[in-house]
Amino acid sequence: MKKILIANRGEIAVRVIRACRDMGIATAAVYSECDRAALHVRLAGEAWPVGPSAPRESYLRIDAIIDAARKAGADAVHPGYGFLAENEDFAAACRDAGLIFIGPSPEAITLMGSKTAARQAAIKAGVPVVPGTEEPLSEQASDAEVQTVAERVGYPLMLKAVAGGGGKGMRMVASASELAGALRAARSEAQSAFGDGAVYLERRIMSPRHIEVQLLGDHHGTVVPFVERECSIQRRHQKVVEESPSLAVSPELRRRMTSAAAAVARTVGYTNAGTIEFLVDEAGAFYFLEMNTRLQVEHPITEMVTGVDLVQWQIRIARGERLDLDPEALLIPRAHAIECRIYAEDPENGFLPSPGLIQGLRAPQGPGVRDDSGAYEGGEVPIFYDPMISKLITWGDTRDHAIQRMRRALAEYQVRGIRTTIPFFQWLLEDADFKAARFDTGFIDRKMGEKQRGPLQAIDAAHADLAAIAAAVHLFTKPVTNGAAAPAASRWRDAGRTEALR
Amino acid sequence: MIFEVAIGDRVRTVGIVRKGGLLHVDLDGRTHVVDARRINDAIVSMLIQLDGAAPSRSVDAAFATQQAPGQRGPGGGGGDFDVHLDGLTIPVQIRPAGSFGRQKKEGATAQAAGPQRVLAPMPGKVVRVLVKPGDEVKARQGLVVVEAMKMENELRAARDGRVRDIAVAEGQSVDAGAVLIVVE
Numbered sequence: 001m002k003k004i005l006i007a008n009r010g011e012i013a014v015r016v017i018r019a020c021r022d023m024g025i026a027t028a029a030v031y032s033e034c035d036r037a038a039l040h041v042r043l044a045g046e047a048w049p050v051g052p053s054a055p056r057e058s059y060l061r062i063d064a065i066i067d068a069a070r071k072a073g074a075d076a077v078h079p080g081y082g083f084l085a086e087n088e089d090f091a092a093a094c095r096d097a098g099l100i101f102i103g104p105s106p107e108a109i110t111l112m113g114s115k116t117a118a119r120q121a122a123i124k125a126g127v128p129v130v131p132g133t134e135e136p137l138s139e140q141a142s143d144a145e146v147q148t149v150a151e152r153v154g155y156p157l158m159l160k161a162v163a164g165g166g167g168k169g170m171r172m173v174a175s176a177s178e179l180a181g182a183l184r185a186a187r188s189e190a191q192s193a194f195g196d197g198a199v200y201l202e203r204r205i206m207s208p209r210h211i212e213v214q215l216l217g218d219h220h221g222t223v224v225p226f227v228e229r230e231c232s233i234q235r236r237h238q239k240v241v242e243e244s245p246s247l248a249v250s251p252e253l254r255r256r257m258t259s260a261a262a263a264v265a266r267t268v269g270y271t272n273a274g275t276i277e278f279l280v281d282e283a284g285a286f287y288f289l290e291m292n293t294r295l296q297v298e299h300p301i302t303e304m305v306t307g308v309d310l311v312q313w314q315i316r317i318a319r320g321e322r323l324d325l326d327p328e329a330l331l332i333p334r335a336h337a338i339e340c341r342i343y344a345e346d347p348e349n350g351f352l353p354s355p356g357l358i359q360g361l362r363a364p365q366g367p368g369v370r371d372d373s374g375a376y377e378g379g380e381v382p383i384f385y386d387p388m389i390s391k392l393i394t395w396g397d398t399r400d401h402a403i404q405r406m407r408r409a410l411a412e413y414q415v416r417g418i419r420t421t422i423p424f425f426q427w428l429l430e431d432a433d434f435k436a437a438r439f440d441t442g443f444i445d446r447k448m449g450e451k452q453r454g455p456l457q458a459i460d461a462a463h464a465d466l467a468a469i470a471a472a473v474h475l476f477t478k479p480v481t482n483g484a485a486a487p488a489a490s491r492w493r494d495a496g497r498t499e500a501l502r
Numbered sequence: 503m504i505f506e507v508a509i510g511d512r513v514r515t516v517g518i519v520r521k522g523g524l525l526h527v528d529l530d531g532r533t534h535v536v537d538a539r540r541i542n543d544a545i546v547s548m549l550i551q552l553d554g555a556a557p558s559r560s561v562d563a564a565f566a567t568q569q570a571p572g573q574r575g576p577g578g579g580g581g582d583f584d585v586h587l588d589g590l591t592i593p594v595q596i597r598p599a600g601s602f603g604r605q606k607k608e609g610a611t612a613q614a615a616g617p618q619r620v621l622a623p624m625p626g627k628v629v630r631v632l633v634k635p636g637d638e639v640k641a642r643q644g645l646v647v648v649e650a651m652k653m654e655n656e657l658r659a660a661r662d663g664r665v666r667d668i669a670v671a672e673g674q675s676v677d678a679g680a681v682l683i684v685v686e
Contacts, residue, residue, distance in 0.1 A: 051617060208556075350658055351532050352623045353651040359566040360544050360586075383624055387651050411589025416544070416566035423591065459510065467585040467592040468507040469527050470563035472516040473538050474546055474585075475596060476525070 001076050001100065001319045005048075006040070007090075008080030009059060012295075013040035013391055016078045019311035028072035030065055032058035034382045048072055053384045058085045062090050063167060066097050076100035076318060078311075082386065086113060086295040088490040101316040104217075104272050104293050111268055112291040113371060122288035125263040130279065130287045132202035136162045139187075143180045150179055153201045159183060161190035162198040169193055172204060205287065207440040208279040210234065210245050211326055213261035214302045218315055218323040225258035226302050227333045231277075233428070235351070235444045240421070241428065242298040243338040247399065247437040249279060258331060264288065266398070271369045273299075273314050297391065301337040304395040306330050308483050330377065336402045337395040342373075344387040346419035347427075348455050355381045355493035359417030364409035368395050369404070369415075379463050381418060389420070399437065403429055423457040504599035509592060513602050563587045616684040617666060620657050622676040626650030631672055633683070637665045645683050647674065659685055 003026040006013045013029060017040060020027045029044035034053040041047040048068035051058035058064065060083055068076055075093050079102070084090040094101040103109075112118045122129050128277050131153050137146060149486040150157060150173070156330040161169025169190030183199070191197035214226040230246035231239045251256065261276035277289040299310045308325060316351055317323070346353040361377040369478050373390035375381065381389055392413065393404040428434055431447065459467070504517045525536040527550075532564035535559075537549040544566065550559045564586040585640045595602075630647040633639060644656040645665075667684040670676060 071636075200615075348657055349569070349623075352655050355624060355651070360564055362564070383651055385651070414537065414564055414586045416564055416586060419591075437539065457590060459590060463588060463590055463592065464509045464512070465514070465529060466561055466587060467509055467594055468514040468516050469529060469534065469536065469550065470546065470548065470561065470585050470587060471507050471565075471583070471594045471596045472505045472518055473525060473528065473536060473548060474520045474563070474565050475505065475536055477540055477546065478543075479540070 001315065003028060003045075003074045004074065004076045004078050004102070005030065005065070005072055005074035005099075006044070006078050006080065006314070007065045007069075008083055008085075009035055009038060009040055009374070009385065010080075011372050011388070012080040012082075012297075014043060015372055016080060016311055017043050019309065019315065022309070023312060024317060025315070028068070028074050030059070030068050032384070034384060035378070037308050037379065039243060039376050039379065041269050043422060046072060048094055050368060053382065055384060056084065058144050062087070062093050066099070069094075070097065073100065074188045075313075076102055078102040078314070079294065081294050081297055086292070088113065089114045100318050102272065102314050103295075104270055105225055105477055106268050108268055111294045112274075112293050115201050115290065115472075118291055119288070122264050125260070125267040127260040127264055128286065130202050130205060130289070132157075133200045135372065136198035136200050137183075144181075147176060147179060150176065150201060156205050156206075158202045158204045158206040159186040159199050160202055161194060161196070162200060163190065163194035163196040169199065178365075183394065204280050207282050207442070208232075209246070210276045210277065210289075210441050211249065211257070211286070212275050212296075213258050213297070213449075214276050214299065214329070215261060215265050215270070215276065216310070216323055216325075217265055217274070218317045219271055219320055221323050223262045223265045223270065224323055224325055224327045224330055225328045226306055226308070227261045228254060229298055229301060230255060230294075231298065232439050233434075233444060234441055235448075239298065240341050240444065241338065241425070242301055243336065243399070243402070244301040245333045245336065245343045247429050248284075250284075253286075254331060255286055260286070260288070262297075263289065271397075273310055273316050273429070297341065297388075298339050298371060300391060300393045301339050301395075304337040304370065304393060305333040305335050307334060327480070335395040335397065336399045337393060339391055339393045339401075340406065340425045341388050341421070342390040342392055342413070343421045344381045344389050344415075344418050345420050345421055345425035347456070348419070349458050351421070351424075353383070353387050354388070354419035355383045356418045360414060361416065362412065362414040363410035364392065366408070366412075368405045369393070369409045370395075371409075375415070389415070400435075403435065427456040506597050506599055506602050508595040508597075508602060538636065558582075561587055568593065583612075617684050618660055618663060619681050620645055620683040620685065622648055622678055622680045622682055623655070624650050624657075624678045626676060628670045628672055628674045628676060628682070629654055631668060631670070631683075632656075633665045633668070635665050635668055639663055639665060639685060645685070646670070648682070657682065 004020050005028040006016045019026045025162050028039050029047040030050045031041045032053045051065040077099050079085040088106040091101045091106040119129050158176045159171040169186050171186040173179050173182045187197040198353045209232045212229050217223040227245050228249050229242050229244045231242045233241035261271050273295050275292045278286045279289050280286045344354045346354045358379050363371045370393040375389040394402050394409050396402040410422055507514045519526050525538055527534045527536050535551040539547045545564045548561045565675050566584045574620050582595045591672045626648045632644050639659045641661045642658045644658050663685040666686045669681050
């Protein structure tokens with residue numbers, strides 16, 4: 001393998017470029033119109049345009065990306081995560097073009113991409129799944145028939161649209177008396193949202209944690225699982241903080257969960273990097289949720305607690321090497337690691353996107369800190385893509401140590417000119433329940449609900465005093481440029497205008 | 503030189519004179535001696551003797567102009583720029599002495615005056631309008647949902663009021679800064 005084309009952008013493209021550099025492999029980036037000056041383009045060995053800014057016209061264009069790989073003379077393609085990473089047609093197109101796709105086979109992507117097929121694979125591997133109906137409920141089924149099925153699944157349960165997503169066509173049913181009404185509502189919502197009214201039943205897991213197991217599989221039949229990641233801190237079903245290991249997982253539970261995850265992967269002949277997601281209930285029972293057939297956003301925390309470079313291993317597996325990692329060592333965390341996803345969003349205003357020019361940037365440094373970023377000072381955060389600009393990872397001997405370092409790193413982190421979720425994490429890290437690791441997947445929504453009014457980041461009088469002094473000193477000492485009046489002078493005119501408009 | 507600095511709903515008066523290599527900064531009647539070093543256009547390092555106290559407080563302050571339209575800063579108030587210090591981001595407005603006038607000095611009333619225009623924070627599509635003209639709305643109540651950056655974003659009322667105007671329809675594309683809803 002001499003040259004890898006990275007079919008992605010932003011921080012993950014930068015991450016893959018770095019892995020290639022470490023291995024002495026040449027890199028080719030792709031970019032859309034607005035990404036011409038993006039960091040991944042600047043850092044890559046070469047870069048090829050793939051179309052206009054809208055993802056559908058560039059980063060999601062299979063033909064344009066295969067064409068770029070051909071022109072670049074690349075022999076392999078790394079898809080990153082998102083965009084085409086879990087697209088079986090793209091994996092197949094790479095294979096047809098004679099390119100090595102650094103990921104699982106198109107067949108594995110297809111199989112594990114189907115919720116019902118993935119569930120059946122888990123059952124076949126002897127791994128528990130959330131109790132529920134394997135097939136959608138028949139449209140003709142009478143209320144009495146549905147009642148019988150529901151009794152078997154057990155209450156409380158969820159009605160879910162087969163074509164569903166984003167919480168639409170989903171209803172919680174606490175008891176038998178609510179079933180008929182909820183069924184009608186879920187069917188009609190599913191019909192209008194997805195054009196398909198089919199729904200199925202699933203037991204509702206109370207106060208679940210979302211815990212996942214990273215895997216690597218080579219082309220010689222070896223599958224190794226890694227110590228778990230705790231991903232229960234989610235906002236609108238999106239992970240925002242991840243850590244490894246989970247305080248809710250004992251060494252004994254870890255052994256059972258990682259064995260179960262590996263069993264699912266072996267059942268489907270899985271290769272390269274993948275992740276099995278589980279729900280874990282309060283009693284410590286775990287249920288297979290789904291498999292992600294790609295590198296995960298949160299892969300660095302696993303790297304920091306095991307010392308394994310997952311992206312390098314993806315590449316090594318793709319070129320046919322054997323996994324020679326000590327499987328026992330991968331289950332014993334050497335540290336505790338935490339990741340915060342830094343988004344260009346304004347947490348003080350309902351997490352509104354905050355794209356634009358990054359006027360200034362100071363990334364945190366020092367012991368136990370890793371900043372995987374796609375941003376730079378003077379760079380733009382475009383409006384077209386996911387607003388994540390960086391992943392901040394800290395680690396330490398204990399969870400408290402890692403949290404303490406995260407606090408330090410967040411305070412050092414300045415992203416000036418746009419708003420970011422840094423204040424949100426600063427607020428979260430002070431929460432007593434978070435500090436005690438008492439949470440489930442509903443944690444953030446509950447905490448944000450309790451906190452309706454007031455800013456996340458309260459500015460005390462002493463800091464407001466300092467800010468006032470700083471602002472005045474800033475204007476007072478700002479250098480005069482080109483013999484023109486100091487910038488402050490134009491503010492006086494603006495002041496008059498602002499006042500006039502009030 | 504005397505400035506007025508608005509942070510949140512409070513206005514502070516800051517006077518500065520240069521004495522030798524140091525700045526004497528008067529804040530609401532207390533004098534602080536500041537050793538200010540400019541690191542670059544956007545960063546100032548300050549060593550501050552707060553109100554004559556002995557320890558030299560080191561404050562590294564960085565500045566950025568605010569670029570996005572819409573509701574900004576604590577209490578929904580707009581700022582001229584952000585001051586970054588001690589891990590905090592503090593939006594400030596700064597004017598020559600006397601510019602803010604009496605109203606602002608009296609506190610939060612300035613924020614509450616006048617109709618509240620809810621603007622599109624960025625280009626996007628209106629997915630849902632959650633209110634009708636004439637509706638009474640509470641502070642932080644959702645008014646309209648705009649989709650951008652693959653996310654649905656609910657824009658909320660900054661304070662209690664009545665919906666006067668709805669300038670957009672569901673499904674409509676809007677530019678950054680477009681007025682969506684006016685609440686009075």
